[in-house]
């Protein structure tokens with residue numbers, strides 16, 4: 001579990017992180033979202049002791065990282081996938097880190113297999129593609145079998161198969177009771193991976209809620225439905241808390257229920273659905289809507305990313 005309390009980080013006169021508090025609970029994937037320069041990486045670096053907060057605290061399972069007797073076993077982090085000695089093979093890179101932290105070589109082979117790196121484990125890490133480098137970074141994060149994981153943009157550079165793999169891995173790690181914090185620019189990807197979202201803008205927390213709540217607040221989360229029984233379906237789902245908008249004689253948009261709940265509701269009353277489409281575009285709109293002000297501020301400020 002990660003607990004950040006009133007975290008602030010200043011660089012000279014500029015404030016990168018401004019009084020941020022949040023909790024990453026065990027058994028959940030928590031998504032860190034925000035435009036460039038929102039403060040995501042800075043917070044992640046403070047979590048693992050690579051940057052010092054100007055004020056405030058962050059603890060992992062109640063302890064500060066800096067004082068941890070076994071840091072890799074406490075938290076695994078992917079912060080800069082490029083941080084590998086280019087001449088070393090992937091296996092040797094992992095073995096070197098494992099030995100420094102008292103982790104057996106057996107675990108190195110386990111993480112190589114877990115991250116699908118078997119075929120390239122004897123190749124020099126310097127010749128790795130961006131995607132392979134990401135996998136190696138994730139393997140490093142998993143070495144200590146930690147209860148907490150901090151992954152900065154883990155899908156960066158991965159092909160679609162790799163993106164799905166990261167999604168399933170994060171879900172799996174959370175299902176084992178671990179606390180997983182991951183950052184991404186991709187709202188749609190995050191909505192499929194995370195249980196909970198922390199949206200940052202201008203170094204502050206803009207939203208800290210479940211994925212469904214963030215979408216609902218931003219007016220997203222609707223599902224387009226085509227059926228020849230729109231009225232029957234509308235009458236049935238409204239008492240379940242849904243809001244229905246009529247688009248055409250055979251087409252409605254439903255919010256307040258997800259696609260699975262709508263499919264189950266329709267089958268319960270014998271209504272056939274010809275289309276059931278979560279409105280993905282609205283996920284991006286939700287993100288843009290939430291962070292609009294902070295992006296405008298950034299664009300207008302002196303050359304900052």
Ligand SMILES: Nc1ncnc2c1ncn2[C@@H]1O[C@H](COP(=O)(O)OP(=O)(O)OP(=O)(O)O)[C@@H](O)[C@H]1O
Pocket residue numbers: 011015016017034035036037038039040041042043304305
């Ligand atoms: N060492 C530093 N010196 C000065 N300013 C810094 C330093 N590190 C970060 N910043 C600034 O702090 C703010 C937050 O940056 P950070 O990298 O944490 O954002 P981010 O949300 O991770 O962005 P991105 O998605 O682009 O990685 C930015 O305005 C950045 O320019």
